[in-house]
Amino acid sequence: MSKRQSARLDRKKFFADPVMVITILILFLFLALFILYPLATLLVDSVLVRGTVLYSVEDYTSGDSWVFYNQEGQVATSDREAAFIRVYPAKEEGDPVYLPVYRSKGLFASQANVGETTGEMYLKVVNSRDRSVYLRMQDLLTVQEIPATYRKNSRLIKKMDGIEMTDICVQVSDNQWTVDAFPRIFRDYTFNRALRNTLLLGALTGFGSLLVGLLFAYVDVYVHVRSRVTKKLFDVVSVLPVVSPPFVLSLSMILLFGRAGLITRKLLGIYDSDIYGLWGIVIVQTLTFFPVVYLMLKGLLKNIDPSMEEAARDMGASRWHVFTTVTLPLMLPGLGNAFLVTFIESVADFANPMIIGGSYDTLATTIYLRITGGTYDINGASAMAVVLLALTLCLFLIQKYILEKKTAATLSGKASRARMLIEDRSVRYPLSLFCVLVSVFVVLMYIAVPFGALFKLWGRDYSLSTKWFEQMFREGGWKAFRDSFILSLIASPVTALLSMIISYLVVKKKFHGKAFIEFVSMLAMAVPGTVLGVGFIRGFAGGVFRTGFLQSIYGTGLILVIVFVVRSLPVGTRSGISALRQIDRSIEESAYDLGAGSGKVFTSVTLPLIKDSFFSGLVTTFVRSITAISAVILLVTPRYLLITCRINEYAEKGEYGVACAYATVLILITYAAILIMNAVVKRFGTSKNGSGNTREENS
Amino acid sequence: MPVKEKKGVRLEHISKIYQDPKTKADFFAVRDVSLDIAPGSFVTLLGPSGCGKTTTLRMIAGFESPDEGEIFLGGEPINALTPNRRDTAMVFQSYALFPHYNVFDNVAYGLRLRKVPKDEIQRRVTDILKLVELSGMESRMTNQLSGGQQQRVALARALVVEPGVLLFDEPLSNLDAKLRVQMRTEIRRIQQILGITAIYVTHDQSEAMSISDQIILMKQGVVAQMGTPMEIYYHPVSEFVADFIGECSFLEGEVRKADGERVTLDIGGHEVYAECSRTPQVGETVKLVVRPEAIEIRDEGILPGKVELSCFMGSHQYYHVRVGDTLVKITDNCPRNKKIYQAGDTAYLSFQAECAHVL
Structure with missing residues (x-):
């Protein structure tokens, strides 16, 4: 017995469909290049110390250009001849070394000189396409590899000790493998503190969200809530944090409870309120993440068959007893699942700890500071990113492969009939009251943001003015909105289409590497934005594998779009997969049988059938992209202004008025996007009148 | 509307191996099946569930690949052809109508793929809908049709592309008993008008008896007996055959x-x-x-x-x-x-x- 013939025939049939083969290849490349590769780079960076040897450049003085040498070691007379530059060891005595100038792709520096503008030093690098880039001295610390003039592992950086031009050296790498970085960061006090902080924060937020979310779900499913307004309030609260930018709650937290807080100072008269720190983050994160828990648990509770609980009640158990002995054990895996999901979100969260964390540093913020701050410690940052990634990845794997399956196993059935809702006032009133209070609180926090932008000076002068909006538009507001809007708008159709294609391949097709595509596109869910950001910096700043390939996308809008796509891909893919699983396989098979190739089947049958999922992917990606910060803040260059980064900037400076103005507009944009989606889905989702026939009849 | 070209189907020593998902052991879903189906005849693959009849049909359609043997359609080996390149059309158990198209577009789907001119599409679709008695329903959406009507649309959609061989995968099992009897006479009537080769999979022996020129009774992946309904009924070769038929x-x-x-x-x-x-x-x-x-x-x-x-x-x-x-x-x-x-x-x-x- 051998399956060789069918394997061979299946292979033949597979390759008879070039559209699918090419699509799969492109997907493989995309996923490998933009998800796996950056993460792999981080791993390598954490164990490979790129040691360097300093050489000083000969004949290099202020305002001069490089002296290039030709193949024979003579001074090059033209740019075309230039093949080497000559350098001397900076410290000890030694022979000059000729370093080859790598210029085949025309992407890299062939000339560089140092100059001065408005008192600030800069290095001007001209590449062989004659495009010049000015690097400020402080940038040089962060963008070391840009003048990657030398072949392969050799690269050039500038040492910026002071203003002395003659001190500028060439650093030639002397790489070696070491596991030194990990022991080093584990000895590092800041890292240890950040790790402890992160875990504590994750646990507290996880429990907090679990508790609030569980209460909401319980009240929604079990308790008779009469008032329509309350129900509506629940809906609003469950949607608001999902669609809002991540740091809006932090902003309003500061506005309401901060030192100049409306509630703390104005109402309660507390002048030394300190919400910056652990508790501030925990509250904000809990309010941000509990709706996710609420929606997850609501689904679970609805699946519990009421007759089980009625049986327990019938045998004499009290309501509390039923809850602890029947309901709770049944949903235990689901609770664990929800806890881990929030834990991961909390650990990966960057914006809230950044704005409201004060001196409470988490891993995400520490990594960011390592890279952008004064100590440009790429090995350390990479090692930390690896630790953070390992943490979220482990939790993600536990969540996805153990708890999710267990949840499905214990609670897969459908409730046999409607549940008798709890009418008992002693249960109803306190629970509903709690939920209403939380809801009102959340809504209040959202209302605080537009007012934060409209009041003249929060904490002092509560008269209305448009001065913050004016300042916003004066300081590049339009550009920020345009850039954010356009980049997100580009990312959303790409992501929506890509995730639908991935879902189609995963659900409906059989081929080698399917598991890879499914796993990697889901993996992005477990990767914190900060880790992805660092990975992209390390992976693409010098081009792929430091060969310069794709280096040109670094620092452009394209890399931001790619990050947006990668970040939203798992969400879209998940919704696409569940939508496609509902569709009978034979519908696609019949199209295939009637003569359509894979591409045609996808566009003419599959996509129209899951267009709801496609539209929601479109909007979800747009919303997620325009509100994203953690990864892009590491990658954005001054050429692009992003709303979220601007908010972060102003919030860091303490200019909450402008930050609120930005946040207000951002909330309006995302809200409008969701309204548009609902309208579109209503318009196209329900009407199923094909246009084809009318066309035929008319002709 | 005669079919352009009737094609015979020949299976030579076809086997298909599946893996048991639990024990991970390989087993034969279809084992050494050889058939020769004459052009224009109506052949039924009959058998209890798991006998390999649907697998055989799906191998003819191209959705599955045989592990041994070769399949010929009109004399040509088609093992390596993908379903969309085979001259077959299938009527599915669940009808598999495209819910986002109306009746006309569903039926015209295969013709549009073949880049048939518009007026010819119009003519052929109208003709075939008349044949299956669905004239006037062109602009209905498929979810506005009854089960029997959906079945007719599925049949029309397969017929309109004038396939060399028409495949039926238990097409009537979702209909109620009365409609099932009515539809099977309908299918037989249309098949005889068009003279098309048809391979029909069912587990219902009375359906098989009433409709077929030839019945191929299968058991555990092997052909138990083949012959005309009368031969099989009166001269069963084994207890299984005798028991299964009547x-x-x-x-x-x-x-x-x-x-x-x-x-x-x-x-x-x-x-x-x-x-x-x-x-x-x-x-x-x-x-x-x-x-x-x-x-x-x-x-x-x-x-x-x-x-x-x-x-x-x-x-x-x-x-x-x-x-x-x-x-x-x-x-x-x-x-x-x-x-x-x-x-x-x-x-x-x-x-x-x-x-x-x-x-």
């Missing part, structure tokens, strides 16, 4: 005399004449297959038995009669003017030699 009783007896196709058996001391397609040895213990409607129940006859069950079914009286150790099922047609036996009565059974078949 109702029957098995009487065990010893061969007394074998004279060509005529044999004389001794069943519990009584002499019985029967037919046999082989020549059995004298003294051999064999099984005799008798159909319930072939047996007469009277006060006198060949085999004595005890009535255990007697039910009035309207068109016939249904009996279980114990003869020796075996239970014999009997349907006595038109019981109006006949004697009705009650449980506990003793009765005698008799049947014509040509209605009893020795395995």
Whole structure:
């Protein structure tokens, strides 16, 4: 017995469909290049110390250009001849070394000189396409590899000790493998503190969200809530944090409870309120993440068959007893699942700890500071990113492969009939009251943001003015909105289409590497934005594998779009997969049988059938992209202004008025996007009148 | 509207291996099946679930690849062709209509893929809808149709592309009993008008009997018997075949005399004449297959038995009669003017030699 013939025939049939083969290849490349590769780079960076040897450049003085040498070691007379530059060891005595100038792709520096503008030093690098880039001295610390003039592992950086031009050296790498970085960061006090902080924060937020979310779900499913307004309030609260930018709650937290807080100072008269720190983050994160828990648990509770609980009640158990002995054990895996999901979100969260964390540093913020701050410690940052990634990845794997399956196993059935809702006032009133209070609180926090932008000076002068909006538009507001809007708008159709294609391949097709595509596109869910950001910096700043390939996308809008796509891909893919699983396989098979190739089947049958999922992917990606910060803040260059980064900037400076103005507009944009989606889905989702026939009849 | 070209289908030693998802052991879903289906004939693959009939059909359609053997369509080997390049069209169990298209667009789908000119599409779709009696329904959405109508659309969609062979995968199993009978005559009528080659998969033996030129009965991946409905009904080659096609009783007896196709058996001391397609040895213990409607129940006859069950079914009286150790099922047609036996009565059974078949 051998399956060789069918394997061979299946292979033949597979390759008879070039559209699918090419699509799969492109997907493989995309996923490998933009998800796996950056993460792999981080791993390598954490164990490979790129040691360097300093050489000083000969004949290099202020305002001069490089002296290039030709193949024979003579001074090059033209740019075309230039093949080497000559350098001397900076410290000890030694022979000059000729370093080859790598210029085949025309992407890299062939000339560089140092100059001065408005008192600030800069290095001007001209590449062989004659495009010049000015690097400020402080940038040089962060963008070391840009003048990657030398072949392969050799690269050039500038040492910026002071203003002395003659001190500028060439650093030639002397790489070696070491596991030194990990022991080093584990000895590092800041890292240890950040790790402890992160875990504590994750646990507290996880429990907090679990508790609030569980209460909401319980009240929604079990308790008779009469008032329509309350129900509506629940809906609003469950949607608001999902669609809002991540740091809006932090902003309003500061506005309401901060030192100049409306509630703390104005109402309660507390002048030394300190919400910056652990508790501030925990509250904000809990309010941000509990709706996710609420929606997850609501689904679970609805699946519990009421007759089980009625049986327990019938045998004499009290309501509390039923809850602890029947309901709770049944949903235990689901609770664990929800806890881990929030834990991961909390650990990966960057914006809230950044704005409201004060001196409470988490891993995400520490990594960011390592890279952008004064100590440009790429090995350390990479090692930390690896630790953070390992943490979220482990939790993600536990969540996805153990708890999710267990949840499905214990609670897969459908409730046999409607549940008798709890009418008992002693249960109803306190629970509903709690939920209403939380809801009102959340809504209040959202209302605080537009007012934060409209009041003249929060904490002092509560008269209305448009001065913050004016300042916003004066300081590049339009550009920020345009850039954010356009980049997100580009990312959303790409992501929506890509995730639908991935879902189609995963659900409906059989081929080698399917598991890879499914796993990697889901993996992005477990990767914190900060880790992805660092990975992209390390992976693409010098081009792929430091060969310069794709280096040109670094620092452009394209890399931001790619990050947006990668970040939203798992969400879209998940919704696409569940939508496609509902569709009978034979519908696609019949199209295939009637003569359509894979591409045609996808566009003419599959996509129209899951267009709801496609539209929601479109909007979800747009919303997620325009509100994203953690990864892009590491990658954005001054050429692009992003709303979220601007908010972060102003919030860091303490200019909450402008930050609120930005946040207000951002909330309006995302809200409008969701309204548009609902309208579109209503318009196209329900009407199923094909246009084809009318066309035929008319002709 | 004759079909452009009828094509025959030939399967040569086709096998398909599947892996048991639990034990991870390989097993044959289809094993060494060879068929030769003549152009223009209506052939049914019949068998219990898991017998490999659907797998065989899907291999012909191209959704599965055979592990051994070669499939020919109109003389051409098609093993390596993808479903969309094969000259086959399939009618699915779930109809598999495109819910986002109306009736017209559903039917026109295959033609549009073939880049048929618009006016020809219009003409052909109209014609085929007339044939399946759905004229005037062109702009309906498929979810506004009844089950039977959806079935007709699925049929029209497969027919309109004029395939060399038409494949049916249990197309009637989602319909209620009455509609099923009506649709199967409909399918047969259309197949005969067009003269198209059709391969039909079903587990319902009465459907297979009523519709087919040839029945291929399968069991555990192997062909148990093939032949016309009549051959299979009257001359089953095994207990499985006899039992699967129609109702029957098995009487065990010893061969007394074998004279060509005529044999004389001794069943519990009584002499019985029967037919046999082989020549059995004298003294051999064999099984005799008798159909319930072939047996007469009277006060006198060949085999004595005890009535255990007697039910009035309207068109016939249904009996279980114990003869020796075996239970014999009997349907006595038109019981109006006949004697009705009650449980506990003793009765005698008799049947014509040509209605009893020795395995």
